[in-house]
Amino acid sequence: MSGHSRALEEVPEVSEAPRPDAQAIASRRAARLAAVQALYQMEMTGSSAATATDDLLAGRLPVDDQGVIDADVDSDLFRQIVEGAVANQSAMDTIIAGKLASGWKLERIDAVARAILRAGLVELWRRRDVPTPVVISEYIEIAKTFFDGAEPSFINATLDACVRSVRDSEPA
Template sequence: MTASAGGAARKSRGGARRSAARLAAVQALYQIDHSGASPDIVVEEFLRFRLGDSFDTENDVAPQKALFTEIVRGTSGRISAIDETISTALSNKWTFDRLEFILRAVLRAGIYELEAARTPARVVISEYVDVAHAFYDGQEPGMVNGILDRVARRVRGEEFGAEE
């Protein structure tokens, strides 16, 4: 294996760890929304009991715990503003209250990451569309794509340049 191939493999593994963190964060946000539990308690529970060395046993990937924690706590800390952003981005046929808990969690985490602006917008959108595919076989991943794209163009339009 060449040095560059090894670097690509490490980057791929790191990307998988970030993807696993996003999936776990959505599950934690779902639990918070559904049960009304405190974000700090849910984060601690996930860190101690659910995010062992291999959260994604199918791919043997341990999530990046710092990213998981940042997404859950950051999203929870801005929940009202994020929910307003979701409501504004929905089409006229949809209301926020009509969204399923898991769909809300996916959108909330994705919007938090878009607003935090640490990861390229297209990567954030792609990651959360993939997370949506983990839960849905229907049109929901397309809805996630559309809403996150709409929000990304509003909050990070410079990344899309003349494409708008």
Template sequence: MTTEKTANQRGAARLAAVQALYQMDIGGTALADVLAEYEVYRLGKEVDGDTYLKADPAWFRAIVTGVVKDQKTLDPMIAGAISEGWTLSRLDSTLRAILRAGVLEIVSKPDVPTAVIVTEYVEIATAFFEGEEGKLVHAVLDRIARRERGQPKGN
């Protein structure tokens, strides 16, 4: 039961991190401001009639701060894994946030199984998009995981 609770809180933290990264990308919100807003007013709280899931605040903070700190390393990795003819700047802001967060976890959280990371971020993508974005997230994260973690395809 504790593992499930922790996993659910990490999943909620991943979703909140993607939302926070999107907010920073679109609105230019500063890192400290977005962290404070989510940790004080959103994570596990009701906002405008919507209840945010209880999230692991440390996991949320690690993803958001890690993406901001390592974006100059993450973006070229993502760009190298996207289909030829596409650039990172051509992708939707939400999709960029999903990929950045997913890649950060692949490179900085070796204790988390690749399949968990890929599945969680594909689920986030399919929650936001109705098209092929989930497949794109799966393909990009899988390529990067194989390169970074030395794993065979699909693991």
């Protein structure tokens, strides 16, 4: 593994899982969106991970550009993303910052985009049972719910550049 990923706690390899059904896909998508919203809430309000996760799981469902997501949130995935992002934020921010264009600092990036990058990176690192293209595609779609401009392409390029830092065995 690269020097940056050594700062991340080791995660056991997960064997390939069976293909999820439509309901499971929707539940995971809702979990990813909820995780991004929780990470954003934590950054903007200073609330704890426990408060943010409890708020979202207690009925404040994730909202996309068309309203409330009509799917059950995969609470295990949601918590895994939020807790992983919180526990490893410094290491992940170092990885992300190392992939930004010269002169760019992580703090310069929109807070929602930072939350998307952190959630995507922790899922790439912790959920090896989910193929890299699936993870990146999911976070591009989440970015599209928040942004109309170049941000989804930026999310794509940045997550793609970060892959080798957390998934040595997969090509970017």
